[in-house]
Amino acid sequence: FIPGLVPGTSAPLAAANMQNDIKNIVTQAGGEIRSSQNLPPSTSDGLEKIEISYDIALPMNRLAELIYQLEAHTPYFFLDRIDIETPQNAAVRAESAPPMIEVHWIVRGYRWTG
Numbered sequence: 001f002i003p004g005l006v007p008g009t010s011a012p013l014a015a016a017n018m019q020n021d022i023k024n025i026v027t028q029a030g031g032e033i034r035s036s037q038n039l040p041p042s043t044s045d046g047l048e049k050i051e052i053s054y055d056i057a058l059p060m061n062r063l064a065e066l067i068y069q070l071e072a073h074t075p076y077f078f079l080d081r082i083d084i085e086t087p088q089n090a091a092v093r094a095e096s097a098p099p100m101i102e103v104h105w106i107v108r109g110y111r112w113t114g
Contacts, residue, residue: 006050006075006109011041014050014111021073022054022107029066031058031103039106046114051080053106059098060086070107078108 008014015038026033039051058066063084070077085102 002112004074004076005047006111008111011048011050011111012038014048014109015041015052018050018052018075018077018107018109021075022052022070022077025069025073026056026058026066029058029062029069031056031062031066034102043113046112048111048113049108050111051106051108054104056103056105057100058103060101061098063101063103066103075109080106080108 006014006018008017019036022036023033034055034057036055037053039053041051042049056066067079070079081104083104085104087099087101
């Protein structure tokens with residue numbers, strides 16, 4: 001086991017470990033995973049890249065916390081292809097309660113295969 005790398009004896013097990021960690025982080029930030037999709041893994045120099053595409057809904061005021069928790073997490077997670085959608089009336093609704101936003105991104109982790 002190497003610190004910082006995703007544990008798992010195979011790509012599907014590593015992806016399952018990542019999904020479990022990410023689900024906990026998203027839930028703690030008040031968010032909800034709407035969908036997730038494992039992307040095909042690839043291997044280079046003894047490391048296997050595990051990528052999962054996510055669609056997440058969460059309160060706008062919790063986005064910074066969510067990103068921090070993902071990027072400060074061990075094993076290490078990396079964010080890619082980030083797309084954030086806010087409702088058109090977000091400024092008006094922000095007075096009563098934070099608007100919900102849609103976040104679409106890919107979370108990447110690495111597993112040792114060497």
